Amino acid sequence: MNTSGSGTLMLTVFLRHDQSQNMGELQGKLDEADWWHGFPPEGCEIVSWVVAMGLGQIVTLRxxxxxLNSVNVELERRAWGVFTTEFYPTYDFVPVRERLTRESDARTATT
Structure with a gap:
């Protein structure tokens, strides 16, 4: 999906587990904060949500x-005490990679 100029952005959020707590404690805190219903906030699309063993969860939103401020507030409200968070603006590189591959093929075909 090309989102350039559409007023949308992609944001990758690293949710690093608090390893001083066991899964039962973490899940209890997430339940108390209504995590599974409250994050991400309405109007945000989940592009991917994966677990990286030893790291935590990696969520990419469009x-x-x-x-953006709603995402921040919901993470503060619901994730703190369970995860430490990191945020990275991201974009879909697949179309760029495809274009670069075509350009490389064109360059090498003429030599």
């Missing part, structure tokens, strides 16, 4: 730029 959202209107105007929702």
């Amino acid at each position: 959202l209107p730029a105007s929702k």
